[in-house]
Amino acid sequence: MEQQQDITTSALMQQLEAKLPKVNFYRFCQLLEQITDYELKMGTTESPVDDPIRFAPSKEMSFPAGELLCIEREPYLKRPITVRTRFLGLYGVDSVLPPVLLDDIVCKADGYQAVIDFLDIFNHRILTQFYRIWLKYHYPASYLNGGKDPVSRCLLGLTGLGIEGTHKQIGTPVSRFLALLGLVTQRTRTASGIVGVIKVLVADCDVDVEEFYTVWVNVPDRSKLGDANTSLSGNSVLGSRFRECNQSVRVIIKPRKAQLVEPLLPGGQLHQDIMTLLRVYLGYQVEAHLVLSISSAFLPRTQLIGSTARLGQTASLIQLNTKPREIKVNIGRYRGLAA
Template identity: 25%
Template sequence: MAAHDRGAVRSVAEDLFESAWQFDFYQAVRLLEMLSPGKEPVGRAMDPADDAVRFSARVSLAFPGSDVEEIRESGADGPAEMVVSFMGLAGVGGPLPAPYTELILERVWRKDTALRDFLDIFNHRLVSLMYRVARTRRPGFDFVSPEKGRFARCLFSLMGMRTEGLRDRMRIRDRSLLFYTGILAQTPRSVTGLEAILSDYFQVPVRGRSFAGKWYDLEEDQVTRLGISGQNRALGESALIGSRVWDQQGKFELHIGPLALAQLLDFLPTGTAFTPLCQLARFYVGTESDYDIFLIPDSGKTVQPGLGGPEGSRLGWTSWLSVPGTETEFSRVRLTSCVAIREEASDAP
């Protein structure tokens, strides 16, 4: 029952049957298929009576105002009937000459629908084929969730997640990655692509810096040792000074921010966005490169040092010590290999 200040709430099915002309053809057919779960999808049944929708074409010499002319409810478990104003053999847009349309209209006026019904046998098949073609090309026609549809399987294959065992391994919904298939499918991977994915997914500014470099410790069998029982001691060939080497392309940096306090807390190791950030970055770059994350607090939106409070002061994460009477530039929070460390604050010049 309607309230005093507004009309009664109408269902989509009621609007569909009473105002069919307001609906898009493909959406109307999809709704009729959903309203008839016991029927076969359009164009799939051996017997047209088992289809969810029965199509008939409008025969008229007037130009139509919409693709869907009328939808009649099914009776006695039969299919719903949809009258369309396109793909018909007769009428304004039909291939048959105009005299045939006039003949059909004259016979319908005399209550003889035999010729019109005969042509609808072919009209039903033609419209059904057109809908089936559109359904195979449009992802929105799938009745399942996006990550389980036909198109999703193709997209997962492009990004390396075709089989079920490769999915649901991150704290990020797999369906969220479908939007970034174009970037994830590109090779080689780039910092620009990672910036685009992270900034769009987390809705924060992200800037990458390539070739930050890192030290790699040498294995025992690679270290230079002198003497009779030494190893790797040929100068200019295998000899090395020290027990580690520098790899300029072994690490890159991600600078995220400026961040408000709530955003900064989310990206800390104790926050909800930290693990998804690490997993998404690792999924994109693989295991070949390491990375550092720098969180840039928004100046003036950090916590003043002090004890107590609901959040408290996390020295080096959300608060920094400063010299009284001087302006202090808030330092970045550096997270190395997904483990947070503190970077000292520096005075502003």
């Protein structure tokens, strides 16, 4: 009883009570669970004693203008705090019981209170289970911050990120990958997948991926005459480097707002997040070259006392009466394995 009194006297509960006819039933139950913060959620135990309040339908037969009617308190009768609803229940407008029983309750005939007390045992269980069923099949409602709910953990398990301690290895909250389940669970890594990964972090940008991007690869151990480990028809390479295009892609990011330029540069938060997500998505199979395509209209004014312009990246000389042009800046390279 003491816990129930604390719940109804809380500031949030008083605000809800003032607007109770306008409150949604499901949302009301969620707020109750957040206020109580019990490990045992409402309707999950065998006894209603563990629930903070009771649910019962309204005894009125009028047209239901809302889902909830009022909160009843009867401390002198030692009754638990009851929230009257206007749907479901074994009596009221949605009742399926014989009209004889309903007429006795509406007219308050002799013994009607005993009938109500008996039916309320089932009414509370019906309404709480109705809420539990809705919560089970509505993933957005049962979602917990950080993806800690059971459904999110199962979904992350499909991607291999449901193992305990994974977030420490990838360096970012695993809940970010809930928006990438369709991409991460694919057996191959595609250009559209890279675009989707970046779009999750930077929605206001255009992303273009150039597949089979040609790069020069240095040969650390050049072929030499007399080398027993080198075969002329096998692994011998002429020169100190060769061109390779099978494991490299070029990712061009074009922001639509000037405010996104600074965070996308090396050292910015968005740049770090993109590199982290690419590490999880690409793994060790692909090497990605990141390029930032900036409109000259987004470049900050270069000043000796300013810290926004970077030499070699965003610093530029003022050119009057010129149309905006695109400036490409290399912002890094992701390498799964060092060559």
